[in-house]
Amino acid sequence: MKILIVGAGLSGAVMARQLAQAGHHITVLESRSHIAGNCHTERCPDTGVLVHVYGPHIFHTGDAGVWDYVTKFARFVPYRHQVRATAQGQVYTLPINLHTINQFFGKTFDPAQARAFIEDTQARREITDPQSFEEQALRMVGPALYEAFLAGYTEKQWGCSPADLPAAILKRLPMRFDYNDNYFAHPFQGMPEQGYTPMVAAILDHPGIDVHLNTPYTAQAAAKADHLIWTGPLDGYFDAKLGRLGYRTLDFDRFTVQGDYQGCAVMNYPDRDLPYTRITEHKHFAPWETHEASVLYRETPRACGVEDTPYYPIRLLNDKALLSEYEALAAAETGVTFLGRLGTYRYLDMDVTIREALDAAAGFTPA
Numbered sequence: 001m002k003i004l005i006v007g008a009g010l011s012g013a014v015m016a017r018q019l020a021q022a023g024h025h026i027t028v029l030e031s032r033s034h035i036a037g038n039c040h041t042e043r044c045p046d047t048g049v050l051v052h053v054y055g056p057h058i059f060h061t062g063d064a065g066v067w068d069y070v071t072k073f074a075r076f077v078p079y080r081h082q083v084r085a086t087a088q089g090q091v092y093t094l095p096i097n098l099h100t101i102n103q104f105f106g107k108t109f110d111p112a113q114a115r116a117f118i119e120d121t122q123a124r125r126e127i128t129d130p131q132s133f134e135e136q137a138l139r140m141v142g143p144a145l146y147e148a149f150l151a152g153y154t155e156k157q158w159g160c161s162p163a164d165l166p167a168a169i170l171k172r173l174p175m176r177f178d179y180n181d182n183y184f185a186h187p188f189q190g191m192p193e194q195g196y197t198p199m200v201a202a203i204l205d206h207p208g209i210d211v212h213l214n215t216p217y218t219a220q221a222a223a224k225a226d227h228l229i230w231t232g233p234l235d236g237y238f239d240a241k242l243g244r245l246g247y248r249t250l251d252f253d254r255f256t257v258q259g260d261y262q263g264c265a266v267m268n269y270p271d272r273d274l275p276y277t278r279i280t281e282h283k284h285f286a287p288w289e290t291h292e293a294s295v296l297y298r299e300t301p302r303a304c305g306v307e308d309t310p311y312y313p314i315r316l317l318n319d320k321a322l323l324s325e326y327e328a329l330a331a332a333e334t335g336v337t338f339l340g341r342l343g344t345y346r347y348l349d350m351d352v353t354i355r356e357a358l359d360a361a362a363g364f365t366p367a
């Protein structure tokens with residue numbers, strides 16, 4: 001069967017590989033000049049640093065099948081992600097842990113003392129059923145830590161008050177009462193030694209797959225195929241006829257310095273008086289490499305316009321209502337599979353993206 005796949009990100013690439021191995025003929029159309037979607041990495045020609053072009057990507061998963069899959073296509077180097085924050089004139093470790101608490105309050109608490117201190121003197125215990133991000137934060141960490149690390153960052157990230165965001169967002173950011181400052185808890189964590197783009201190239205390297213870069217989707221191309229797999233924006237497939245689904249985009253102010261600029265991969269800036277949320281120093285995502293110079297991104301979120309790269313789906317109430325309408329249209333389409341972070345309008349980590357593509361390929365039954 002002839003299958004047309006729109007998008008050469010992880011979703012499109014994994015789906016292409018699995019369906020090609022099952023004997024189908026695959027054509028992949030990609031509007032950008034490169035494969036790998038938002039995971040794209042490239043070497044900076046001036047410094048040699050491996051740059052995560054659309055923002056830093058750290059691979060972490062609890063799914064042993066996905067880990068087996070990616071390690072077949074790239075050599076992974078162990079990598080533990082750590083994040084620092086410059087807040088109110090001091091540097092702290094994140095996520096909020098025993099070190100952060102002791103440093104912030106000028107204490108030498110052990111785990112039990114810290115837990116009791118937060119619960120008895122900080123947490124707003126009268127909030128019994130937190131509905132918003134703000135309520136959830138005040139219940140968990142109390143007003144002082146909330147103001148220092150979460151309120152300003154969240155406002156900048158989402159462009160709205162944390163009081164208007166669902167509590168579920170914060171449930172993903174645990175507070176720790178030990179000195180563990182590993183950002184992720186998954187058992188499998190690492191970075192592809194040469195970056196994500198060679199890994200995706202290896203996934204797409206199959207005689208049954210043709211990839212066309214700089215080639216946006218057209219209805220004519222679809223007419224030649226027996227089935228279409230769409231990993232572009234869900235609303236884009238329908239020419240946004242019901243309105244546009246809301247996204248946040250990121251402005252990356254890229255700069256280069258000699259030496260080591262900040263001594264870590266990610267420094268968050270939660271203070272409200274700075275417009276950016278974080279600075280990422282890309283050579284620290286490949287600590288096994290040595291480079292004299294350094295490439296950095298200063299990251300500022302804002303509302304996503306028509307011409308911007310959509311990064312984070314907003315998924316507030318009005319977006320969810322619109323999403324339901326598009327989902328109904330999508331369900332009524334025959335011969336089309338919608339897949340991936342844009343095709344389903346969800347934030348998906350890479351491992352989940354790969355798992356969903358593997359499962360979709362395994363259950364593929366053309367209409």
Ligand SMILES: Cc1cc2nc3c(=O)[nH]c(=O)nc-3n(C[C@H](O)[C@H](O)[C@H](O)COP(=O)(O)OP(=O)(O)OC[C@H]3O[C@@H](n4cnc5c(N)ncnc54)[C@H](O)[C@@H]3O)c2cc1C
Pocket residue numbers: 006007008009010011012029030031032035036037038039054055056057058059060215216217231232233236311312339340341342348349350351353
């Ligand atoms: C800032 C940021 C940081 C992230 N960090 C992490 C991280 O640390 N760890 C992690 O696991 N995940 C991370 N992610 C998530 C990760 O980026 C996604 O899991 C992954 O990109 C999803 O792949 P995808 O193929 O579904 O989508 P995409 O990568 O967006 O690929 C879709 C592709 O479709 C193409 N396309 C769209 N429309 C058309 C069209 N009409 N015609 C032709 N081509 C089209 C696009 O150009 C794009 O290349 C991060 C995401 C963001 C936004």
